Amino acid sequence: MKRMQKEVDAYISQFKEGYFPPFEMLARLQEEVGEVAREVQQLYGMKKKKETEEETTLQKELGDVLFVLISFANAEGISLDEAFDEVMEKFRTRDRDRWTKKEELE
Numbered sequence: 001m002k003r004m005q006k007e008v009d010a011y012i013s014q015f016k017e018g019y020f021p022p023f024e025m026l027a028r029l030q031e032e033v034g035e036v037a038r039e040v041q042q043l044y045g046m047k048k049k050k051e052t053e054e055e056t057t058l059q060k061e062l063g064d065v066l067f068v069l070i071s072f073a074n075a076e077g078i079s080l081d082e083a084f085d086e087v088m089e090k091f092r093t094r095d096r097d098r099w100t101k102k103e104e105l106e
Contacts (some may be wrong), residue, residue: 001070001080008070019075029072032065 012019020028039061042049073080 001084004066005070005074005080008067009074012071012074019071022072022076025068025072025075029065029068032061032068036061036065 019025035056036058039056039058041047043058070080073083
């Protein structure tokens with residue numbers, strides 16, 4: 001994540017506008033997540049793409065979410081490596097018995 005955060009920062013830093021303010025970032029993130037939802041709906045749901053709609057992929061849409069999320073973290077001075085480590089620790093402890101584990105192969 002550190003490499004990705006640096007790469008996004010190098011990209012954003014070349015523009016005078018820099019990072020958007022927090023509420024704008026949140027709106028952009030929500031917009032991108034909505035596009036992921038639309039793509040999932042069109043792939044797996046009842047509502048299929050119209051022939052006139054631009055071709056995209058779930059991978060591209062998730063990439064957009066990742067870019068905005070990284071931008072948001074950078075703007076707020078948050079290390080996504082540290083954030084990830086914290087959330088994984090939470091899942092390893094608080095939720096360790098929440099789900100049914102697969103049986104180990106013998």
